[in-house]
Amino acid sequence: MRVYKLSKMDFRVLRILLFIGLVGLSGVGKSQHYSSMLKQPATWHVTFCGQSTCFTDFYSSEGDTIINGKWYRFMVDFHFNKAVVVREDTVRGKVYFRYLYGQRKHTDVLMYDYSLKLNDAIYIFNPNSPIPEDSLGLYDVVRVDSVLTEKGYRKRLKLDRHDQTSNEYLTTTWVEGVGGLSYINTPAVGPELYGFGELSCFAFNDSDYVYKSAFSKKNKSCSINIAPIDDTLRLSQVRNTDLKIYPNPTTKYINIKGIEEITATFKIQDSLGRTVLEKENSSTKVDISGFKSGVYVISIFKGREFIDRLRIIKK
Numbered sequence: 001m002r003v004y005k006l007s008k009m010d011f012r013v014l015r016i017l018l019f020i021g022l023v024g025l026s027g028v029g030k031s032q033h034y035s036s037m038l039k040q041p042a043t044w045h046v047t048f049c050g051q052s053t054c055f056t057d058f059y060s061s062e063g064d065t066i067i068n069g070k071w072y073r074f075m076v077d078f079h080f081n082k083a084v085v086v087r088e089d090t091v092r093g094k095v096y097f098r099y100l101y102g103q104r105k106h107t108d109v110l111m112y113d114y115s116l117k118l119n120d121a122i123y124i125f126n127p128n129s130p131i132p133e134d135s136l137g138l139y140d141v142v143r144v145d146s147v148l149t150e151k152g153y154r155k156r157l158k159l160d161r162h163d164q165t166s167n168e169y170l171t172t173t174w175v176e177g178v179g180g181l182s183y184i185n186t187p188a189v190g191p192e193l194y195g196f197g198e199l200s201c202f203a204f205n206d207s208d209y210v211y212k213s214a215f216s217k218k219n220k221s222c223s224i225n226i227a228p229i230d231d232t233l234r235l236s237q238v239r240n241t242d243l244k245i246y247p248n249p250t251t252k253y254i255n256i257k258g259i260e261e262i263t264a265t266f267k268i269q270d271s272l273g274r275t276v277l278e279k280e281n282s283s284t285k286v287d288i289s290g291f292k293s294g295v296y297v298i299s300i301f302k303g304r305e306f307i308d309r310l311r312i313i314k315k
Contacts, residue, residue, distance in 0.1 A: 035177030040204040047200040097127035249313035252289040
């Protein structure tokens with residue numbers, strides 16, 4: 001057996017190669033680090049604004065459960081009520097949504113994929129209707145960068161889709177460890193402060209803030225409820241009449257209680273913020289049987305004055 005003797009030059013080369021290898025491994029470790037949004041119970045605040053009013057909804061993750069060997073957190077508040085769970089694949093950087101009841105209870109729906117790169121494409125399903133015929137279509141990743149959050153920089157993805165029907169470009173933004181910048185279960189939307197909603201804050205345990213929007217910082221609050229002085233009494237009076245929508249969820253009709261004595265205008269928007277119905281209340285019963293399954297927002301106006309905005313779940 002022949003034995004080779006390494007020269008000083010050979011040792012220098014080996015040291016350089018070893019150093020490059022260690023740096024490369026370090027870089028791989030950093031690139032694979034994933035910021036989790038489910039590691040602790042968390043709350044998302046979503047704000048909506050009209051011409052002169054704003055209000056904030058919130059929903060939370062809490063508790064946990066194991067399904068088929070996989071770990072999930074329950075979604076509560078808003079309309080979730082522990083009927084929905086969410087899980088993360090922290091190795092691949094993906095987030096999944098799952099119903100616990102109904103015909104879709106055995107299906108994990110991909111909501112977010114933070115492993116996507118510039119110019120990648122992905123079919124996005126708003127999980128309130130995660131079936132192929134309700135796909136929102138193919139979105140392209142048009143920007144990958146980072147955004148400064150309360151916890152440092154986080155990966156941010158912007159995705160666009162060209163809607164052939166309206167000839168408009170639909171846009172959505174995702175932030176790793178936070179979710180979409182509207183509702184967590186509407187990854188194809190937003191943010192739209194003056195539309196379907198904008199994420200104002202995301203925090204662990206109601207106090208450890210990860211994300212705050214520019215609007216929430218300007219108003220120094222995550223729960224932003226604004227009404228003009230001359231509207232405050234009117235809004236209070238309307239809400240004291242117990243303004244409600246029922247049945248909700250529904251398959252055919254909704255009834256609106258609390259506006260019988262005023263002439264109101266309804267505007268219903270889908271999860272993309274598109275207006276699908278607008279009419280005056282010749283009746284407090286509204287037919288939505290022709291709508292696809294999903295979550296809708298109904299805005300109620302008296303003349304040009306905003307009264308309230310409520311959620312509708314269409315089965």
